[in-house]
Amino acid sequence: MPQLTRRSLAAATAVLLGATALTACGSDSDDEADAGSGPVKLTYWAWAPGMDKVAALWNAKHPDIQVTVQKQASGDDLVTKIITAAKARKGPDLVQAEYQALPTLVTNDALADIGPEVQGVEKKFAPGVWQQTTLGGDAVYALPQDSGPLMFFYREDLFKEYGLTVPTTWDAFAETARALKKKAPKKSLTTFSANDAGLFAGLSQQAGARWWTFEGDTWKVGIDDAATKKVTDFWGGLVAEGAIDNQPMYTPAWNKALDTGEQIAWVSAVWAPGTLTTAAPATKGKWAMAPLPQWTEGENATGSWGGSSTAVTSDSKHKEAAAKFAVWLNTDPEALAALVKESGIYPAATAAQTSGALAKAPDYFANQPDFYTKAAEIAKTTAPAAWGPNVNVAYTAFKDEFGKAAKARTAAAFAKALTAVRDTTVDDLDKQGFEVAK
Amino acid sequence: MTGLASPTLRKAPPAPGTTPGVPQGPPRPRRTALLPTAALVLGALYCLLPVAWVVVAATKADDELFSTFTFLPGSGFADNLGDLTSYRDGIYWTWMGNSVLYAGLGALLSTVVSAFAGYALAVYRFRGRELFFNVMLTGVLMPPVILAIPQYLLMAEADLTDSHASVLLPLVLSPYGVYLGRIYAEAAIPMELVEAGRVDGAGEWRIFSRIAVPMLAPGLVTIFLFQFVAIWNNFLLPFIMLGDDEKFPMTVGLFTLLKQGASQPALYTLVITGALLAVVPLIALFLVIQRFWSLDLLSGAVKS
Numbered sequence: 150m151p152q153l154t155r156r157s158l159a160a161a162t163a164v165l166l167g168a169t170a171l172t173a174c175g176s177d178s179d180d181e182a183d184a185g186s187g188p189v190k191l192t193y194w195a196w197a198p199g200m201d202k203v204a205a206l207w208n209a210k211h212p213d214i215q216v217t218v219q220k221q222a223s224g225d226d227l228v229t230k231i232i233t234a235a236k237a238r239k240g241p242d243l244v245q246a247e248y249q250a251l252p253t254l255v256t257n258d259a260l261a262d263i264g265p266e267v268q269g270v271e272k273k274f275a276p277g278v279w280q281q282t283t284l285g286g287d288a289v290y291a292l293p294q295d296s297g298p299l300m301f302f303y304r305e306d307l308f309k310e311y312g313l314t315v316p317t318t319w320d321a322f323a324e325t326a327r328a329l330k331k332k333a334p335k336k337s338l339t340t341f342s343a344n345d346a347g348l349f350a351g352l353s354q355q356a357g358a359r360w361w362t363f364e365g366d367t368w369k370v371g372i373d374d375a376a377t378k379k380v381t382d383f384w385g386g387l388v389a390e391g392a393i394d395n396q397p398m399y400t401p402a403w404n405k406a407l408d409t410g411e412q413i414a415w416v417s418a419v420w421a422p423g424t425l426t427t428a429a430p431a432t433k434g435k436w437a438m439a440p441l442p443q444w445t446e447g448e449n450a451t452g453s454w455g456g457s458s459t460a461v462t463s464d465s466k467h468k469e470a471a472a473k474f475a476v477w478l479n480t481d482p483e484a485l486a487a488l489v490k491e492s493g494i495y496p497a498a499t500a501a502q503t504s505g506a507l508a509k510a511p512d513y514f515a516n517q518p519d520f521y522t523k524a525a526e527i528a529k530t531t532a533p534a535a536w537g538p539n540v541n542v543a544y545t546a547f548k549d550e551f552g553k554a555a556k557a558r559t560a561a562a563f564a565k566a567l568t569a570v571r572d573t574t575v576d577d578l579d580k581q582g583f584e585v586a587k
Numbered sequence: 588m589t590g591l592a593s594p595t596l597r598k599a600p601p602a603p604g605t606t607p608g609v610p611q612g613p614p615r616p617r618r619t620a621l622l623p624t625a626a627l628v629l630g631a632l633y634c635l636l637p638v639a640w641v642v643v644a645a646t647k648a649d650d651e652l653f654s655t656f657t658f659l660p661g662s663g664f665a666d667n668l669g670d671l672t673s674y675r676d677g678i679y680w681t682w683m684g685n686s687v688l689y690a691g692l693g694a695l696l697s698t699v700v701s702a703f704a705g706y707a708l709a710v711y712r713f714r715g716r717e718l719f720f721n722v723m724l725t726g727v728l729m730p731p732v733i734l735a736i737p738q739y740l741l742m743a744e745a746d747l748t749d750s751h752a753s754v755l756l757p758l759v760l761s762p763y764g765v766y767l768g769r770i771y772a773e774a775a776i777p778m779e780l781v782e783a784g785r786v787d788g789a790g791e792w793r794i795f796s797r798i799a800v801p802m803l804a805p806g807l808v809t810i811f812l813f814q815f816v817a818i819w820n821n822f823l824l825p826f827i828m829l830g831d832d833e834k835f836p837m838t839v840g841l842f843t844l845l846k847q848g849a850s851q852p853a854l855y856t857l858v859i860t861g862a863l864l865a866v867v868p869l870i871a872l873f874l875v876i877q878r879f880w881s882l883d884l885l886s887g888a889v890k891s
Contacts, residue, residue: 194830196848201675220675220832222839222846233736233827237743241830247848404653423851430650457848493851 189470191216192241194231196223197295197457199491200245206487207477214470216243223457225541228253231462235259240464242471246291247457248281249350249540252361254460255290256538256583261461262288266472273480273498277531282458285363285535291458292479293497294488297418298528299351299451302425304413305437305516307336311413315439319383322442326392329413339414340394340403341384343551346544348398348416351452352384353377354532356444361537367584368537372571378564379444385563388555395555404428416441418454419495419524422511434516440527449530456497495524502528539577546573638866645863649856667860674844674854679861681833682840686819687868688751689836693758694814700759701810705768706799710781720769726762735823742828753828754836758818764810771806772799808879812872819869837865 193204193216201218208215219241221227228250234240235257246254254260267289271279274293282291303315311332316322326338342348350360358376362369371377387393394412396402406412407429415421425436441451459478461471478484485496486506496502502525510520517523537543550566550573578585644652648663655661671679708720734757742753776799784794800807822838829835832843841861844854 192830196843196846198847198851219830220843221830222842223848224846226826230827233739234748234830237740237748239743239748401653408654420851427649427855428653431654455848 188212189214189467191243191465191467191471191474193218193243193245193474194221194227194241195219195243195245196221196227197245197488197492197494199487199493202491203478203484203487206483207474211474214467214474216474221245223247225250228541231259232257235462235464238464240462242462242465242467243475244460244462245294245457246460247455248293248453248534249347249536251282251290251458251460252284252536252538253540255284258463260290261463261465261468262290263292263461263468263472263475264289266469267292267476270476270480273500275497275499275529275531277533278453278456278497280533281536291460292475293456293458294479295456295494296497296528296531297351297420297453297455297495298524298531299348299355299416299418299441299454300421300524300527301439301441302415302417302421302436303439304410304432304435306435307410307413316442317440318446319442319444323383323387323392326387327390330392336410337394337406337412338392339412339416340396340398340406341388341555342396342398342403343555344397344399344548345454346547347454349380349384349547349551350534351418351454352416353380354452354534355441355450356380357450357532359533359535360543361535361540363537367586368578369586370537370571370575370578371535372543372574373567377567381563381567382560385554385560388563389558389560391558395558397552408432419528420455420493422513422520423493426513433513436514437517438514438520438523440523450532451527451530453531453534458497495528499525499529537574537578538583539574539581542577543570543574546570641859641863641866645856645860647856652855652859663856664860667856671857671860671864674857678832679837679840682835682837683864683868685751685834686836686838686865689754689758689821689825690815690818693755693818694811696755696759697761697764697814698807698811701761701764701768702800702803702807704765705770705772705806706776706795706803708765708769709772709776710778710799723762723765727766729762731821732823735827738824739827748828749830749834751834754825754834757824758814758821761810761814761817764814767806767810767813768803771809772803775802775806805879808876812876815872816869819865837861841865 191214193200195218200220204216204218221230223245228246231240231244231246231254240259244254244259246260251260264287270292275296278293278296282293283289301315308315311329313325313328314321316325322338329336329338353360353376356376356379358371358374358380360370360372360374360377362371384393388395394406396406403412404427407415407425408431410432415425417424421438426433440449443450459475461468461475465471478488479496480498482501482504485498485501486504488494488496489501489506496507501507503522507521507525510518514520547566547570550569551563554562554566575585575587640657643658643660645667646664647655647661648666651661651663704723708716738757739748739753742748742756747753747756780798781794784798789797819836820838821836822842825836826839826842829839832840835843841858844858844861847854
């Protein structure tokens with residue numbers, strides 16, 4: 150069929166020509182020279198509410214560096230979007246990135262090393278927080294913006310009613326859960342949520358787990374290390390014996406359980422007041438905050454849940470200006486005060502944690518006037534975290550495997566789930582082409 | 588399309604045009620219709636319940652949303668509306684405007700292209716016609732989702748990312764629209780009519796615009812509606828293409844209200860109210876445009 154061949158050939162040529170034409174269009178557009186005249190224009194992808202207002206403060210004072218905030222939706226989808234934009238070299242100058250996303254972004258060449266531009270900034274942050282932005286090396290890939298040290302939130306009135314004391318160790322926590330079940334079988338101290346890998350990661354972090362470590366050229370995955378196993382056994386055991394609930398958090402049912410006092414405590418982070426305001430509006434003023442229970446009496450450590458950083462992208466043509474803005478945003482007292490007020494974040498900069506902006510307790514915790522003083526004490530004890538290039542994969546696996554375990558309600562199922570999460574994570578690293586210790 | 592009206596259990600009065608002399612019979616429930624009707628009712632419930640939920644939930648204030656009975660209307664609709672409008676200086680309405688622009692202009696352009704292409708494929712014989720059509724058909728099988736990232740990379744080559752055009756251009760050529768256009772043109776436009784036009788000295792453009800387009804109208808309306816709804820609901824393409832939130836359509840915009848980071852509660856009431864308002868233009872469009880579907884112009888122009 151000579152005709153068909155000729156036809157297909159013509160079509161193929163047309164497609165090729167089209168592709169070439171498109172490539173030609175964009176080939177020399179890489180360096181639009183805006184170096185000479187006018188102010189430097191930076192774009193900043195961020196999700197924190199009110200970030201545009203904070204940037205406006207900077208813009209008013211720095212006519213030569215103008216920052217435009219483009220509000221994005223947070224989460225793994227944004228990480229994908231940033232990586233895609235980096236591949237096309239069309240990324241913004243600055244991005245807001247969660248700590249656990251930094252290794253993914255760095256291994257995809259999306260972020261610039263701003264170490265030389267931000268010298269001397271390190272001491273303004275707690276070491277456990279700062280270390281997350283350097284990935285343990287010499288480079289600096291981001292500046293810490295907010296952090297989420299873990300704490301223990303509980304219903305003060307109901308604890309009194311049932312004669313419970315605030316647990317200082319995890320053993321006491323388990324006893325408290327059992328005691329409550331005895332006194333009020335329909336109530337639970339809290340729930341184990343298979344939906345929130347971030348919380349589980351934070352709890353493991355407190356116990357001393359290091360999920361990803363990098364040595365030489367090889368990644369080591371420690372998701373099934375002794376510390377994490379301890380945490381898994383503890384929560385799995387509580388679920389198995391029925392001492393706590395097994396339903397996920399952040400669902401309408403969970404909101405209701407908090408609002409009606411079906412669950413009387415919540416292991417969460419410093420930003421919990423914001424969540425409780427919408428989740429449990431009826432119980433405002435009845436909650437109190439205490440440090441996270443410890444594994445050994447007298448210890449002082451916590452993990453973190455959430456928190457994000459400001460990073461300069463590898464696409465930015467104005468790395469220095471962008472880094473300057475990032476430093477201002479995360480260390481300048483005026484900027485931090487604005488971030489607290491407009492964005493409702495808990496600043497990572499240690500000086501800001503005890504500053505005037507946080508002098509007053511959150512409205513929801515008006516009954517605990519020293520809320521932020523206590524929080525700052527706790528924040529100092531944050532254990533270091535160790536993130537790797539495929540946290541999202543591990544988190545998804547956690548959701549699947551621990552979801553099954555929470556339903557099965559047996560300790561063995563939890564142990565199996567942890568191994569499965571570890572295996573999935575290692576396999577994925579391997580598949581992505583990383584050297585990984587098996 | 589009128590043939591789609593489902594048989595009802597209720598006995599209708601003898602319609603004008605029923606054959607005289609045929610006894611209409613006593614009102615007798617038809618057993619055969621019970622099952623399909625039940626299935627349709629179930630289907631309708633399945634489709635309408637979530638809509639009803641959105642309508643009710645949009646009336647609830649923050650503290651009522653998760654605490655009161657699901658289908659109990661709340662007291663906060665006016666407040667929700669006010670909050671939504673004042674949120675970031677009314678950016679919601681910017682998103683609404685963007686959605687109207689993307690969906691309206693995008694659907695219009697793609698309908699025009701589909702009409703041209705469909706007509707040409709149906710009426711003209713030219714070399715490569717089937718090949719072209721088959722390539723288009725494989726496009727129908729390709730879910731737009733997997734094309735979003737390659738399209739982004741192409742747009743980046745042309746320096747068009749983060750512009751209105753980056754969302755509009757990939758939507759102009761709709762394989763499904765072209766497919767429908769051809770099928771419809773083949774069925775609706777008799778070749779005799781085209782030839783009659785030629786004999787009478789009409790140019791090809793005149794034949795297309797004056798004879799074919801009116802006959803294609805119901806098909807084109809269908810394509811327009813399909814495309815409008817598809818673009819209105821489109822998420823991934825604008826999500827990937829756009830960085831500037833002033834250019835976001837509603838889908839992507841509302842997503843930013845839901846995901847504000849771990850430390851910030853999602854703005855559920857605003858999202859729900861926003862979602863409710865987002866359905867209104869679609870319903871209005873369907874009500875207005877629906878009547879064109881029954882248009883059956885010139886269906887008797889040729890005796891066969």
